[in-house]
Amino acid sequence: MQHQRKFGPVSNGKEAENLGLMLCHSFNFTGWELFRDRLGIKNYRAIWQDNQIIGGLGLYPMAQWWGGNPVRMAGIAAVGVAPEHRGTGVADELLRHTLQELYNNQIPLSVLYPATQVVYRKVGYEQAGSLCKWQLPIHSIQMRDRTLGMHPVEPILSETFAALYHQQAVTCNGNLDRHPGSWENIFKPTSEETLYADLIGEPDDWQGYIIYTQRREGSSQTIAIADWVALTPAAIRRLWTFIADFRSQFATVIWRS
DSSP states (O other): OOOOEEEEEOOTTHHHHHHHHHHHHHHTOOOHHHHHHHHOGGGEEEEEETTEEEEEEEEEEEEEEETTEEEEEEEEEEEEEOGGGTTTTHHHHHHHHHHHHHHHTTOOEEEOOOSOSHHHHHTTOOOOOOOOEEEEEGGGOOOOOOOSOEEEEOOSOOHHHHHHHHHHHTTSTTOEEOOHHHHHHHHSOOTTSOEEEEEEEETTEEEEEEEEEEEEETTEEEEEEEEEEEOSHHHHHHHHHHHHTTTTTOOEEEEEO
C-alpha cells in the first residue's frame, strides 16, 4: 500500500504538540515549549503521512557575513524522524522539500551541524567547517595587562552587546548575523549554572565583552565561555588577563570556535 506524504509549515495547537512529541521522542529530550518559542512555530516544517507527523525540522532565518555583506542564510535545526519511519526516505524528502522552499525564497545558503553526514550529503550538503571545543590550563596563561577596566553587568541581551558583536562579526567571513534564538541560547544557560558578563573598557569606549559560567567538573573547576568579543589588541590582552586571574581557584577555561 502506498502512503501519501505531504510537506509544509506547522500550525499552533495540536500540530505543534504532535511535532513536539515526535521530536522529543526522536532526540530523547524534554522541554519542547522552550525550543518552540525560541524559534517560533512558523519556522518549523514537517512531513505528514496519513495525517500523522512523521518528521520535522526547524529553520533559523538569519544571515552570514561574507566580504562585509550579510548573505541570507537558513540554519537547519532539529531534523528528526519518528523511529518507526526511519530508513524509509523521510529525512531525504523533508530536506529536499526544505531546500526547494529556500531556493524559491531566494535564500542562497543553509547551514547545519549534522549528527551524521550521510543523509545530508545525499541532498547536496558538504562539510564546510568544524566546530571545535578548546580547553586551556589557566595557569599557563601568562598575560598580565590590566590597563582596561572590566565592568560586571547583568547578563541580558542589550544594545551594547549586540553592537559590539556586530562590529566583530562583519569583519570575519562566515560569522552569523544572529537570530534572536541564537542570542537566547547564549543568555539562557541551564538552570544549574549562573551566567556572568563583563564589559571591557569604559562606558564611552567599550572594546569587548565576555559572557561565561563557572562549572565544577569532578574535583576541579572550569570557566566556560559562552560568548566573547575583543575589538582591539588591548581588549584581547585584558580579556586573557581576566581569565588568568581565576588561576587560584579554577583549573581550566573552555570555549567553542
